[in-house]
Amino acid sequence: MRDATAPPETPAWLLRQPVALCPCGCIGKRQKASYLERTLTGGSDLMHQVMFSEDVARLPGVLQRLDPRVKLVGTMLLLVAVGLAHHITTLLAAYALVLGLAWWSRVALAFFIRRVWLFIPIFTAIVVLPAAFSVVNDGDVIVHLWTWNGEPEGLTSQGLFSAALIIMRVAVSVSLAVLLTITTPWGRLLNGLRGLGVPRLIVLTINMSYRYIFLLLEAVGDMYESRKSRQVRAVKHDAAARATVGASIGTLVGKCGHLAEEVHQAMVARGYRGEVHALDATKMAAIDRAAALTSVVLAAAILSGDRLLGG
Amino acid sequence: MHIPDGYLSPATCAVGYVAATPLWVVASRRVTRVVKSRNIPLLAIFSALSFIIMMFNVPIPDGTTAHAVGGVVIAIVLGPWAAVIAVSIALLFQALLFGDGGVLSFGVNAINMAVILPFVGYAVYRIAAGGAALTSRRRVVAGAVGGYVGINAAALAAAIELGLQPVLFKSASGVPLYVPYDLGKTIPAMLLPHLTVAGLCEAILTAAVLSYLQRADVQRLVPNHPGIPITAGDAAPRPSRLSPGKVALAVGIVLVILTPLGLLAPGGAFGEDAPGDLDLGALGLRAVPAGLEKYNGFWSHTLLGGYGFQSGDHANLAYILSAIVGIAVVMAVVFALGKVAQLLSAASGQEQIEAEPHA
Amino acid sequence: MAADPNDHDTLPADAPRGAVFVCRNLQYAYLDRFPALDGVSLDIMPGEMVALLGANGCGKSTLLKVLDGLIHPTSGTFHAFGELVTEEHLEDEQFNMGFRSRVGFVFQHSDAQVFSATVRDEVAFGCLQLGLGPAEASQRVDDMLAFMELESLADRAPFQLSGGQKKKVAIASVLVMNPEVLLFDEPTAALDPRTQSWLADLLSELNAAGKTIVHATHDLHVLEQIATRCLVFSEDHQIIRAATPEEILADHDLLLAANLVHQHPHTHTKTTGTITHSHVHPTTGHHE
Numbered sequence: 001m002r003d004a005t006a007p008p009e010t011p012a013w014l015l016r017q018p019v020a021l022c023p024c025g026c027i028g029k030r031q032k033a034s035y036l037e038r039t040l041t042g043g044s045d046l047m048h049q050v051m052f053s054e055d056v057a058r059l060p061g062v063l064q065r066l067d068p069r070v071k072l073v074g075t076m077l078l079l080v081a082v083g084l085a086h087h088i089t090t091l092l093a094a095y096a097l098v099l100g101l102a103w104w105s106r107v108a109l110a111f112f113i114r115r116v117w118l119f120i121p122i123f124t125a126i127v128v129l130p131a132a133f134s135v136v137n138d139g140d141v142i143v144h145l146w147t148w149n150g151e152p153e154g155l156t157s158q159g160l161f162s163a164a165l166i167i168m169r170v171a172v173s174v175s176l177a178v179l180l181t182i183t184t185p186w187g188r189l190l191n192g193l194r195g196l197g198v199p200r201l202i203v204l205t206i207n208m209s210y211r212y213i214f215l216l217l218e219a220v221g222d223m224y225e226s227r228k229s230r231q232v233r234a235v236k237h238d239a240a241a242r243a244t245v246g247a248s249i250g251t252l253v254g255k256c257g258h259l260a261e262e263v264h265q266a267m268v269a270r271g272y273r274g275e276v277h278a279l280d281a282t283k284m285a286a287i288d289r290a291a292a293l294t295s296v297v298l299a300a301a302i303l304s305g306d307r308l309l310g311g
Numbered sequence: 312m313h314i315p316d317g318y319l320s321p322a323t324c325a326v327g328y329v330a331a332t333p334l335w336v337v338a339s340r341r342v343t344r345v346v347k348s349r350n351i352p353l354l355a356i357f358s359a360l361s362f363i364i365m366m367f368n369v370p371i372p373d374g375t376t377a378h379a380v381g382g383v384v385i386a387i388v389l390g391p392w393a394a395v396i397a398v399s400i401a402l403l404f405q406a407l408l409f410g411d412g413g414v415l416s417f418g419v420n421a422i423n424m425a426v427i428l429p430f431v432g433y434a435v436y437r438i439a440a441g442g443a444a445l446t447s448r449r450r451v452v453a454g455a456v457g458g459y460v461g462i463n464a465a466a467l468a469a470a471i472e473l474g475l476q477p478v479l480f481k482s483a484s485g486v487p488l489y490v491p492y493d494l495g496k497t498i499p500a501m502l503l504p505h506l507t508v509a510g511l512c513e514a515i516l517t518a519a520v521l522s523y524l525q526r527a528d529v530q531r532l533v534p535n536h537p538g539i540p541i542t543a544g545d546a547a548p549r550p551s552r553l554s555p556g557k558v559a560l561a562v563g564i565v566l567v568i569l570t571p572l573g574l575l576a577p578g579g580a581f582g583e584d585a586p587g588d589l590d591l592g593a594l595g596l597r598a599v600p601a602g603l604e605k606y607n608g609f610w611s612h613t614l615l616g617g618y619g620f621q622s623g624d625h626a627n628l629a630y631i632l633s634a635i636v637g638i639a640v641v642m643a644v645v646f647a648l649g650k651v652a653q654l655l656s657a658a659s660g661q662e663q664i665e666a667e668p669h670a
Numbered sequence: 671m672a673a674d675p676n677d678h679d680t681l682p683a684d685a686p687r688g689a690v691f692v693c694r695n696l697q698y699a700y701l702d703r704f705p706a707l708d709g710v711s712l713d714i715m716p717g718e719m720v721a722l723l724g725a726n727g728c729g730k731s732t733l734l735k736v737l738d739g740l741i742h743p744t745s746g747t748f749h750a751f752g753e754l755v756t757e758e759h760l761e762d763e764q765f766n767m768g769f770r771s772r773v774g775f776v777f778q779h780s781d782a783q784v785f786s787a788t789v790r791d792e793v794a795f796g797c798l799q800l801g802l803g804p805a806e807a808s809q810r811v812d813d814m815l816a817f818m819e820l821e822s823l824a825d826r827a828p829f830q831l832s833g834g835q836k837k838k839v840a841i842a843s844v845l846v847m848n849p850e851v852l853l854f855d856e857p858t859a860a861l862d863p864r865t866q867s868w869l870a871d872l873l874s875e876l877n878a879a880g881k882t883i884v885h886a887t888h889d890l891h892v893l894e895q896i897a898t899r900c901l902v903f904s905e906d907h908q909i910i911r912a913a914t915p916e917e918i919l920a921d922h923d924l925l926l927a928a929n930l931v932h933q934h935p936h937t938h939t940k941t942t943g944t945i946t947h948s949h950v951h952p953t954t955g956h957h958e
Contacts, residue, residue, distance in 0.1 A: 007320070009334050016577045024524070049608065069452065075414065076415070077416060079316060079321075079415045079542040080321045080415065081321060081411075082317075083317070083324070083415060084320075084322035086482055086488060089409050091689075098574070117678060119517055120315050121400045124317070124318075128491060129491075131487075131491035131492055132491075133485065134497070136492075136645075137491060142415065148583070158485075161486055162486050162487050162488070162491045163491070164486065164492070166317055166318065166489060166490070169316075169317035169489075170315055170316060170317030170318070171317075172317075172447070173316030173317045173414075173415070174315065174316065174317075174413075175416075176339070177407070177413065177414045180407075180414075181408070185825070186787060186827065187787035187791070187825070187827065189407075189789045190787055193471075199339055199340060201343055201351065202335075202339055202396070202400075204351060204352050204355075205355045205396065205400060206350055206355075206358075206403065207355075207785070207787050208351070208352060208355035208356070208785050209355040209356070209358040209400050209401070209404070209788065210359075210787075211355075211359075211785055211827075212355060212356050212359040213359040213363065213404065215358075215359075215364055216359050216360065216363050217363065234597055251523070259352075259356055259781075259782060260352040260355075261352075261358045262777065262779065263352035263355075263356075263780035263782050263783075263785055264351070264352045264353075265735065265777075265782075266775075266782050266783040266785070267351075267352070267742045267778055267785075268770075269738055269740060269770065269774070269775045270742060270770065270774075270795055270796035270799055270843070270844070270847065270848075271766075271767065271770040271771070271799030271800050272795075272799055278662070291930060352785075
């Protein structure tokens with residue numbers, strides 16, 4: 001048996017003069033971002049977004065001061081009103097309204113517009129534009145692109161109208177949702193959900209999930225970075241790469257289980273037995289009541305304005 | 312597969328919430344009742360895991376990426392009701408943190424990815440795995456198949472929801488107000504990438520996680536698989552649970568759901584035209600043949616005439632309804648006949664047994 | 671009436687009067703395969719500061735979890751405050767409440783312990799679970815945040831904090847329940863030197879106020895400040911020595927055997943040449 005105090009023998013190749021694995025000793029070429037990079041940067045982007053949102057939520061704007069319950073219900077009301085609008089003019093007016101609210105809440109407009117339009121409305125445009133072609137849906141061709149069997153084919157007025165309508169609607173809806181989330185710190189948003197009747201247990205679970213997304217992201221980042229630092233050649237999108245992803249997820253599942261046990265023990269140690277008690281939600285102030293009323297009025301205005309514009 | 316706000320009418324979104332809310336209530340009750348309080352941290356972490364999985368870009372050959380959901384894996388480890396909650400929470404985060412999937416359409420997205428996906432996938436897994444040991448390869452394959460079918464079922468549901476929009480919600484001039492593609496376009500458009508890329512991702516993910524758990528931590532699978540031996544040597548060989556009845560049921564359900572596909576076909580079936588639809592000129596006739604005219608409409612006491620509602624609306628729904636009603640009626644009749652046959656043979660067999668002396 | 675030796679509910683005959691924790695012959699194995707405790711017996715008296723010493727994997731954390739009723743030994747008995755502690759006994763709400771409010775546990779990894787949305791919610795969790803009304807709980811939370819200098823972080827999410835701040839939040843969330851006994855698992859691990867010394871001061875202060883402290887550590891640096899008695903674990907999951915810190919630190923062979931110190935070749939370079947020899951690094955008085 002080896003002497004317990006003697007360290008194991010150091011391998012000989014570790015002690016030789018280091019030679020770069022590429023014999024010419026160059027640094028290497030730049031490659032297109034591999035899936036490793038994309039997963040890593042996706043994770044850090046997410047973190048950055050959320051960090052940023054906490055900053056906006058701390059600014060002294062008008063929306064930040066409101067009770068989260070009012071904001072949640074108000075947002076839903078406005079989303080429904082926007083969803084029921086039939087005219088692009090209504091949607092443009094609603095978008096102007098949202099931009100005004102954003103400005104009033106000290107949100108940088110350039111950032112806000114970029115955050116909303118990149119990526120969902122543009123993606124919607126790509127998805128929906130083919131429907132504007134007369135080969136897809138029949139209609140009155142107003143942009144004549146080519147002729148087929150004597151019939152003019154191209155972009156139809158109905159198709160373009162429909163596309164514009166949905167793109168605008170998507171943009172306004174996403175703007176409303178983004179406005180809600182960047183002006184409300186996550187904790188207060190969850191308190192709002194609880195105040196609206198979501199069971200406490202679910203809110204606790206959501207709370208903890210939020211927390212563990214970041215823990216897991218760190219674990220994923222560590223695993224990938226350690227793999228990346230050992231990656232010499234370009235990453236191939238092949239079976240081995242997919243096996244890595246499978247193994248990473250498997251390891252994550254294992255870690256999940258152990259972490260869950262520790263967390264449960266920590267909760268039990270402080271008296272948890274299945275019932276969750278929490279500090280009460282804050283009371284509604286006058287400004288909250290005013291905001292609630294305003295959102296109802298605005299939603300009604302949007303709807304009636306839409307109806308006035310025609311059937 | 313996440314549907315953003317603006318694609319679906321508020322009415323559809325409302326239906327989504329109305330359908331999802333009782334399911335959420337049932338799920339949270341069942342989950343907290345089963346294993347004391349231990350489930351909450353586990354659920355939270357699996358929900359975070361689902362979120363991360365939806366973020367994991369899996370490489371596909373040409374250098375681009377696609378992603379899975381993970382709902383079937385969670386259903387296999389924790390049960391389908393737990394998967395409902397875990398995936399719903401992950402979707403909530405995606406909607407609020409990433410803007411991926413809308414706030415109004417959250418209910419519909421939850422129905423697709425948090426209800427249909429885990430339940431269908433789990434059912435297929437259970438049928439395919441049968442009583443195989445927890446460490447057997449068959450379970451891994453069953454998980455993969457379950458994942459594949461589950462995500463495609465969810466995609467089909469999403470396609471139907473999207474495709475119904477231009478049919479149901481049009482402006483006065485007939486222009487679609489929401490998604491401008493009808494069923495004939497949404498179903499192939501959604502199913503193709505899911506039958507190929509995303510379905511494979513989900514299958515591979517489920518298989519990979521299951522085989523990892525089999526090797527590293529098989530105890531974690533035990534709570535949701537009561538009575539299943541851990542290794543093949545642990546129990547005497549049992550007859551396969553994949554009975555013909557169960558397979559037939561599964562196939563039947565799939566076929567019922569697929570019946571409206573026939574509506575996509577432009578023309579009718581050959582030789583089944585009603586007299587009024589006959590193109591007399593092309594056939595070289597001057598009037599409808601006398602016999603056809605006389606006997607057509609012979610039997611007019613129908614419940615769902617022509618597989619559809621009276622008004623002709625909601626043809627797809629009517630098709631599925633017809634299929635279910637038809638299957639139920641046929642099964643009832645066959646069952647009744649079987650029972651009668653059984654009674655008759657029992658009566659005659661009894662006489663035979665009494666006639667033979669005991670050995 | 672003589673105590674029946676088979677009646678596990680009564681304290682063992684050799685238990686000292688007034689002992690807070692009495693353990694006899696604890697056995698525990700993870701997943702029924704990996705042994706963690708192999709016949710461990712000990713007594714903890716009120717007001718003591720006991721350090722559990724041993725290398726990683728020797729069973730210290732497992733013992734702490736048994737002492738907090740989070741896991742239960744496969745054999746052996748554990749009495750707390752004179753009552754037997756078992757899984758069934760903890761099912762009783764009153765017993766559980768009494769036990770949990772008198773014993774607090776600070777985990778090694780703060781990440782597992784801080785799970786609420788804000789620091790304020792985290793600190794309030796324990797009080798509310800024990801049934802304090804929201805007003806009184808709020809008051810206690812404010813007092814504790816002031817005491818631990820966490821007021822500026824009250825509305826932040828705990829997981830966004832640095833390691834030292836998270837540890838403070840974890841400790842605050844346990845202290846707010848005002849337990850009689852505090853259990854710490856590797857309290858100084860992963861902390862920077864200034865926070866380590868702050869923590870050592872805090873432990874001394876709490877002990878001076880009458881709290882019993884049991885902590886598991888393999889960090890010998892601050893041992894004399896934060897321990898009145900040390901129990902050394904061997905790598906075979908048993909206790910091999912119980913003594914004062916000074917005695918333990920002087921016993922080099924014991925420290926080596928328990929893998930608490932290492933021995934390595936050490937070179938002195940002088941004008942006449944180099945001398946290489948082996949010796950053990952004790953932590954105190956090495957460079958005098």
